[in-house]
Amino acid sequence: MKKTRIGIIGANPERGWASMAHIPALKSLPGYEISALSNRNAANTEILSKTFGVANIVAGSEELAKSPDVDMILVAIRVPLHFDAVRTAIENGKSVFSEWPLGKNLQETEKLTALAEEKNVKGYIGLQSRSVPAIRFIKDYIDQGNIGEVLSTSMIGSGIIYGEFTPKANDYTVDPVNGAGMINVTFGNAADALCYVLGEFSELNATTATRRATTTIVEDGDIIPMKIADQVAVTGKLLSGAVASIHFRGGMFPGTNFFWEINGTKGDIQISAAGGSLAVFEPEIRISAGLNGPMEPTPVPQSYNLVSDYGLDYIPASVGQNYMLIQSGEAPTFEDALLRHKMIDAVEKAARDGSSQSYL
CATH class of the missing domain: 3.40.50.720 (NAD(P)-binding Rossmann-like Domain)
Structure with missing residues (x-):
């Protein structure tokens, strides 16, 4: 080769x-x-x-x-x-x-x-996030009709950074002019996974806020302004008609750092992780057994892990999925990036104007 x-x-x-x-x-x-x-x-x-x-x-x-x-x-x-x-x-x-x-x-x-x-x-x-095995698995599982028609979905996540403390290497991320805020990076990646699995928003509304006025640099204790939104909440309808909500919050929390539920006419799926980036924190899946049965832990079939033979830790393995998908012609492209940037632009407009927005 x-x-x-x-x-x-x-x-x-x-x-x-x-x-x-x-x-x-x-x-x-x-x-x-x-x-x-x-x-x-x-x-x-x-x-x-x-x-x-x-x-x-x-x-x-x-x-x-x-x-x-x-x-x-x-x-x-x-x-x-x-x-x-x-x-x-x-x-x-x-x-x-x-x-x-x-x-x-x-x-x-x-x-x-x-x-x-x-x-x-x-x-x-x-x-x-869309390329990790768990996400590709639940997309196929839903597309095969296993939970029936999707009625609604809700996602809550942590921004990981963008909280009380910021590493010096990430100080540039809290200024919106740099395009690396929570709405761009962590929210954008998670929203992409949701839309990859369930389809795009046909219309959306949004609320953003900066709840922490400042953040402290970890290494030296300097306090700098938090200029980006550390709260991003989006609601709307997907093209399928399903109702969707996403709420991301800056930082990490003692409680929920990532939880995503998908509700269908025949059952539910829950995806949880220890942080808001599925490329960094490995997700766990629970699926209802049978028609509206109890939620049970569900392993991802080994076939979805395209790099299982190479002994990689989770983070390089997540990136490795993308490299393997490049070889098969299935990796996300600049066109996918453009669509997600259009969505983020629509979220910012909706929050600023108090209006419903479409980006398709």
Whole structure:
């Protein structure tokens, strides 16, 4: 099998999603190899090479995009930097796997999606929540008619960050200009999973609020303004007619950090997790046995875990599902990212104007 050669923008030897999730997955999965890393700081070249075992360290995203040793570029850097990195890759004819969100707003995402189409470049997006085995399983389970017609669904989740305390590396996320707030990242990923399983909203209403005026930086105790919404509540109807509600709250809680219930005419499904990102916290499923029977723990069939043979921990395994779905042509794309950005834009308009919105 010819391997896809991946060039990475965002490899950091100390922290970061690329280091935590993508690199372990790519080192384990068949069909991929890490062929180059982008590095803007020449002083880090040797440590990057030793840490990740990659000899080819290039000076920035443009050189990476021009490299003949790279087939696909992974963009796993701060959201405000996505646009230039993704655009450069596309303009040089490279396929792109961008972490979510694709752009810091709808306008950037529209431009990148249109450019990828114009240049006939494949673009993939890190909407990992829809790709985890549990979510693909419940989609099939529902589509097969096992709980009858879906009547309603409700989801509650934690933002994980966006609470009382914020790590220094995430201080930029609490300013909406950067497009990395809770409504964009954690809410966006969870809402994508709901819509992937049950279909899009035909119309929605929303309430957003900033209930914490400030957040404290973990490392030094600095107190900075919380400028993004730390409460996002959306209600509406799905295209099927089912009634849906989603409520995300900044931070983590002693109580419920993720719970999603789907109610059907023949039974219910419950999905729970220890945090609001299903790519980080492994979900557990309970399904009613028989017609409106008791809720019982339900394992996900092994066939849904596309990386079960490679010994990955849960987080790199979640990302690994996306890489395997790329090979089968089923991975989420820039078009999926554009649709979700349109939904988030509609949520923000609905909350601002007090109006019902549609994004389809």
